[in-house]
Amino acid sequence: MKKLGRFLAILVVAIVLAVVLGTFIPRPLLPAAAADPVATRHILVLKNPIHTDIAVPVDDEVRKRFHFLVDDGIPADMTGLRYIVFGWGSRAFYLETPTWSELKAVPVMKALTLDASVMHVDVAGNIVEPHPDVAGFDIREERFAALLDFIAASFQRGPNGAILIENAAYSRFDRFYEANGHFNALVGCNTWTAAALRIAGLRTGWWNPLPASLHLSMRIYN
Template sequence: MFNTKLIYRICILNLCLIAILAAIGYLTPRKWGDSSQKNCTVSVQVSNQGIHTEIIVPVKNQYFDWNQYLPITQIGREANYDYKYLSFGWGDRAFMLESPTSATINPVIAFNALFLPTPSTLHVQGYRVFPQDIETKCVKISGKNYRRLVNFLKNTFQLDAAGNKIKISYGYYNTDSFYEAKGSYSILRTCNDWTAEALREAEIDTPLWSTLSSSIMFHLNSGCEGI
């Protein structure tokens, strides 16, 4: 006969252990001490959109011009495409295409996204002025590390046989689109884990456990007031 009280206690202990490990991973940075960089000439923003983070970079600066890599005129539906900033976010394809807000989340799609390896997408949005209606945090990095970040973002695009970016559809608004991306989404590699990987390429500190958007925002050192 099973000892139900013992099983119950073991379950409680396991849950407590998981919660403790998650809290440690949430609060523990990957880099200790002063993580500031030298010759910081580029401002990069990270946006927190609830459960999802994205990276916002200038369309053009002295280190890279996105016009040379991505057809800026084709990102949005609107004719005025004079974007100054681009936002990049990676995630589960079905979830991102069908869930513009948390109120529209399909539980079946959410379950598949978490527990099955599913196709991914890269969300790209253009801004003519820096967005003020979402939570953002800014960090300053060197030109060398900015190029490393750009290379990571570029390498996320899935290309066709001719080397072209593969556009899936327009996005939620008139200023964004979805593109086919490399990699599979799962609970082991979420949208926020992707953001953390990108930030680490630029030597920006991230938490040991980066699944939650709030954990990434918690560890970002705000080095500037805005772009």
């Protein structure tokens, strides 16, 4: 029993140390050299206690890139729309936990071990800034294009394009799609967001498994 307690204590210390180091060691280690092009695109990172999403400003280019969203019932062409919101996560947890009151043990265990992944897509109008759960960043045009490439590549593709998960949504305006990659405790929704932000030319922590650690890293290094 003492050995088990000692092992658990060491494990907890190791996890805490990994999170701390992952937050305060930047990735990439050195900032990129200053570039001439002016940052013209404003993206948002939205967070809740366990998850982060990326909100991409909508224009004709973005609508064309993700044209399948309208066909699948997402009103990406709606008047007054400002952002399309993308998130990547655990299939079981995402689909089976629309609210905290519906939290179940099995989806949590799958998310902590190994699970298939899904993309969640939603839309938004004006998003208030500043806000504790919203972080905005200005990026250059070519980095914005690279970010769209990264997001598009996260969708699993079939013969007819992105694979919609039927009868899976939180509201009338969002949808779920099959995604590439597998979800686990080490590679989760927040590390996906961090990878996307690095593609966008921003610096994150070396490993950001939690929204709070990602948010802090972004504040420090950008």
